[in-house]
Amino acid sequence: MTLDELPERYSTILCDVWGVIHDGARLYPGVERRFARWRDEGRTVVLVTNAPRPADRVISDLDLLGLDRDLYAAVTSSGQAGIAAVTEPPRAVGFCGTRDDFADLEEHGVRFAAAQEPHDEIALIGLDEYRNSVREYESDLAAWRERGMLLHCFNPDRIVVHRGQRLVCAGALADAYEGMGGKVIWYGKPNAPIFDHAIRLAGSPDRDSVVMIGDGPHTDMLGAKNAGIDGIFVTGGINEGDSHQWGAEFENWRPIMTIAQI
16 A cells, blocks of 8 residues: 555544654655645644644744645644643743753743752753763763652654754653653653644544554654554654564554655
8 A cells, every 4th residue: 555545534644743744954855745635635634743842833843844834734742742731830940952942932931940949840852052962961860860850851752863864852861861760751752642632633533534644663653553543654754774673562553554755
């Protein structure tokens, strides 16, 4: 089966963003044509991303890349879920990420702890502008563990491909912190809330009419399996050139097809 032969019963398509429709700098060839075809076929497309940003920021980024808003119905992001978690109730939290991330979240109501202000939670958005490996965070991780910090991981992705370069994401830091015995709350795929929210945005269709398209075996595909929906695995993006072995956590579930790109 090819994507051109996707059965009509899949009226709702949940689609990953980074690595499936763009590489951080440009849309992949054919994406707009594919989305237009799905729209013309009467299918509903909801974009589901582990971006640690609010949904409106994701939409603005897609605007800059030239993706027409008429080609998809809605966007949900792990960042949106994380913001809700650290602002309800309002309190001061620590921060790990870039200066742009800081400003973005602050604008959306997150209150970050001032110097020496007591706090026991950290909004983990990603790595900063100056360090690009987990190893460079070893002292920070040890200090957080000693203080018993709770990490809110806004982006469970471990790796992303940006303009052809593989970059470490917040999920890799969270993995290391859990390995030290630290506590982490994860937002986004493969966790159930983001899939439930995406399906509600699509009008709450029956789950046998929903399919998830993504390039992350343990985010997109495992999340689809756990959500009780089908999946289409994209071998480009973070998996380019790799063949994936489906582990025991997938039980008898497998993607309905594997494609190189949409």
